[in-house]
Amino acid sequence: MSAVLAVTEQRGGALRKVSHEVVTGARRLADQLGATVDALVLGAGPVSGSDRLGAFGADKVVTLTGAGLGAYAPEGYARAIADRVKAGGYAAVLFAASATGKDLAPRVAAKLSVGLAADVTDVAAEGGAVIASRPVYAGKAILKVKLTGQPALVSLRPNVFTPVERPKAGAAETAAVSVAPGRVTVKDVKAATGSLDVGEAPVVISGGRGLKEPANFKLLEDLAKAFGGRAAVGASRAVVDAGWRPHADQVGQTGKTVSPTLYIAVGISGAIQHLAGMRTSKVIVAINKDKDAPIFKVADYGVVGDLFEIVPRLSEEIAKLHA
Amino acid sequence: MRNAALRIAVCIKRVADSETRVRIAADGRSLDEAGVKFILNPYDEFAVEEALQRKEKAGAGEVVVLALGGPAAQETIRTALAMGADRGILLQTDRVPADGLETAKALAAELKAGGPWDLVLFGKIAIDDYNHQVGPMVAELLDLPCVTAAAHLDLADGNGTAEREIEGGVEVVEFPLPAVITADKGLNEPRYPALKGIMAAKKKPLEVKPISPGAGGVEVLAMTPPPERKEGRIVGEGAGAVPELLRILREEAKVL
Numbered sequence: 001m002s003a004v005l006a007v008t009e010q011r012g013g014a015l016r017k018v019s020h021e022v023v024t025g026a027r028r029l030a031d032q033l034g035a036t037v038d039a040l041v042l043g044a045g046p047v048s049g050s051d052r053l054g055a056f057g058a059d060k061v062v063t064l065t066g067a068g069l070g071a072y073a074p075e076g077y078a079r080a081i082a083d084r085v086k087a088g089g090y091a092a093v094l095f096a097a098s099a100t101g102k103d104l105a106p107r108v109a110a111k112l113s114v115g116l117a118a119d120v121t122d123v124a125a126e127g128g129a130v131i132a133s134r135p136v137y138a139g140k141a142i143l144k145v146k147l148t149g150q151p152a153l154v155s156l157r158p159n160v161f162t163p164v165e166r167p168k169a170g171a172a173e174t175a176a177v178s179v180a181p182g183r184v185t186v187k188d189v190k191a192a193t194g195s196l197d198v199g200e201a202p203v204v205i206s207g208g209r210g211l212k213e214p215a216n217f218k219l220l221e222d223l224a225k226a227f228g229g230r231a232a233v234g235a236s237r238a239v240v241d242a243g244w245r246p247h248a249d250q251v252g253q254t255g256k257t258v259s260p261t262l263y264i265a266v267g268i269s270g271a272i273q274h275l276a277g278m279r280t281s282k283v284i285v286a287i288n289k290d291k292d293a294p295i296f297k298v299a300d301y302g303v304v305g306d307l308f309e310i311v312p313r314l315s316e317e318i319a320k321l322h323a
Numbered sequence: 324m325r326n327a328a329l330r331i332a333v334c335i336k337r338v339a340d341s342e343t344r345v346r347i348a349a350d351g352r353s354l355d356e357a358g359v360k361f362i363l364n365p366y367d368e369f370a371v372e373e374a375l376q377r378k379e380k381a382g383a384g385e386v387v388v389l390a391l392g393g394p395a396a397q398e399t400i401r402t403a404l405a406m407g408a409d410r411g412i413l414l415q416t417d418r419v420p421a422d423g424l425e426t427a428k429a430l431a432a433e434l435k436a437g438g439p440w441d442l443v444l445f446g447k448i449a450i451d452d453y454n455h456q457v458g459p460m461v462a463e464l465l466d467l468p469c470v471t472a473a474a475h476l477d478l479a480d481g482n483g484t485a486e487r488e489i490e491g492g493v494e495v496v497e498f499p500l501p502a503v504i505t506a507d508k509g510l511n512e513p514r515y516p517a518l519k520g521i522m523a524a525k526k527k528p529l530e531v532k533p534i535s536p537g538a539g540g541v542e543v544l545a546m547t548p549p550p551e552r553k554e555g556r557i558v559g560e561g562a563g564a565v566p567e568l569l570r571i572l573r574e575e576a577k578v579l
């Protein structure tokens with residue numbers, strides 16, 4: 001029976017949430033291919049959370065341990081994964097299109113000499129072949145591609161493949177591998193001040209020029225707090241360029257692509273380059289004083305009016321819900 | 324740096340401007356190019372600018388821009404030459420591969436023939452195909468160390484340090500030269516070609532080499548408009564609309 005490999009991600013010895021999405025996507029594809037799912041975990045030692053991957057659809061959890069596999073190091077990781085893929089004879093290999101996955105997947109593809117469908121929003125099997133759909137031209141078109149190489153390499157856009165839990169434990173296999181030290185080494189990771197990354201938060205509240213001045217982003221931070229740690233504050237390019245917010249928070253074509261469950265655009269006009277970064281969100285809410293603002297064309301729900309009145313009220317009501 | 328003079332290659336792509344209204348061609352698989360404005364990929368502008376600044380700092384060297392594309396990509400090369408690159412090479416084909424690895428193979432072959440380089444620069448992503456893969460693939464094919472999506476770069480004594488954004492932080496990465504770097508926004512402020520540069524660019528060498536890239540392992544089945552978002556609605560005006568908005572988010576959208 002053929003198998004699909006789900007490449008998971010860990011940081012500091014703990015599995016990252018996006019791993020659940022990759023395993024979920026792999027399960028979905030494997031069911032269509034009539035294949036099994038191996039979840040691949042790489043770490044210096046045991047990785048916490050890997051024993052729960054069975055519940056997201058992994059038939060087997062394969063952990064590769066080695067001194068060079070603690071923190072992400074591109075060359076060692078790419079080599080270890082490519083070797084495992086060659087040994088395992090996989091039909092497909094799935095990555096997350098996270099910062100790490102975007103760096104890693106192309107290297108593995110080149111090592112295996114197969115094509116890669118990157119940042120896909122859908123993956124399926126048709127007649128035994130792997131088919132993927134990916135947004136192109138800033139989300140203004142969807143390209144449907146067939147991967148003809150073996151294995152098919154795919155990276156999944158974060159937050160699109162909602163994790164599905166099922167009551168099942170996967171078998172576990174651990175193999176020690178020795179990884180030659182790579183030339184590229186991560187010397188340090190400077191943590192950002194914000195707790196949750198806009199690319200990964202289930203709720204994103206973004207502010208634009210309508211906020212008038214940087215201090216007013218406090219309104220959005222209060223609203224994020226009301227969501228109880230599930231929300232991150234994003235920004236339009238206009239306010240990032242003005243130096244009000246860090247580039248890490250920018251949503252859009254030259255910033256991050258986000259697909260949260262709930263996206264709230266506050267004082268953002270909805271320029272095409274902004275939409276490129278958030279149009280695959282599940283539910284979009286817009287708050288803008290201009291009823292003709294283009295953001296209302298993509299928003300599921302809009303409130304027309306002054307954000308300085310609406311946002312505090314919203315924070316109050318959301319806080320009540322979570323109280 | 325081992326040599327004072329720096330040899331830097333920059334791979335650049337001609338792409339449809341992000342302002343473009345996307346219409347799908349009659350074949351149902353590609354962009355209808357009629358009336359579309361094409362530009363130098365914005366991330367490649369950062370790469371070109373970085374190459375020029377590095378060369379200027381070293382005081383000597385050569386910046387070569389390399390594009391794979393149709394005859395019209397000559398304009399894109401001229402734009403980079405007008406910014407200040409020394410010469411250009413067009414790997415000319417009417418079929419830009421859908422498979423990034425095929426593009427990478429063609430670029431890698433040319434880079435190998437024209438090397439060695441101190442730096443090979445790319446954009447982190449092309450804003451048409453959103454592949455974000457060609458740079459690291461070329462690095463693998465040439466067996467060079469590679470840092471993707473660099474927003475900051477320091478080079479000294481044959482070694483480099485780069486910063487790249489990851490979820491919730493910034494990674495500080497060290498590597499030896501020669502290396503492949505893909506440029507993110509924030510790396511620098513690209514210059515606008517001055518009139519003098521535009522005039523000079525017309526006389527700079529631009530070599531055209533016909534190639535026929537392989538079909539690769541990515542077959543385009545269809546290009547379609549994005550799924551229409553269900554017609555949205557205005558819930559109301561002002562703070563008074565907030566309770567109704569919350570009711571909808573809870574009961575209809577079920578996201579609270």
Ligand SMILES: Cc1cc2nc3c(=O)[nH]c(=O)nc-3n(C[C@H](O)[C@H](O)[C@H](O)COP(=O)(O)OP(=O)(O)OC[C@H]3O[C@@H](n4cnc5c(N)ncnc54)[C@H](O)[C@@H]3O)c2cc1C
Pocket residue numbers: 207208209210211235236237238239250251252253254255256266267268269270271272273274277287288289290293305306307308341365
């Ligand atoms: C190559 C390129 C790449 C780009 N990449 C990005 C990108 O990644 N991300 C991005 O966001 N943009 C990007 N842009 C910029 C984009 O085109 C817009 O300029 C930008 O998104 C506008 O930001 P904004 O909506 O905050 O500001 P504006 O367009 O000025 O909109 C402000 C909005 O606030 C509303 N407003 C004002 N006061 C109030 C109030 N009191 N209450 C409620 N509403 C109010 C106004 O009605 C208006 O709609 C890019 C542009 C280019 C050319």
Ligand SMILES: Nc1ncnc2c1ncn2[C@@H]1O[C@H](COP(=O)(O)O)[C@@H](O)[C@H]1O
Pocket residue numbers: 334335336337364366367389390391392419423426430444445446447448449450452453454455456457458
């Ligand atoms: N046809 C091409 N010609 C030259 N460089 C390219 C081409 N396609 C991609 N690149 C380079 O690879 C980078 C990433 O492109 P992509 O992987 O297509 O998103 C671009 O920013 C360019 O630097």
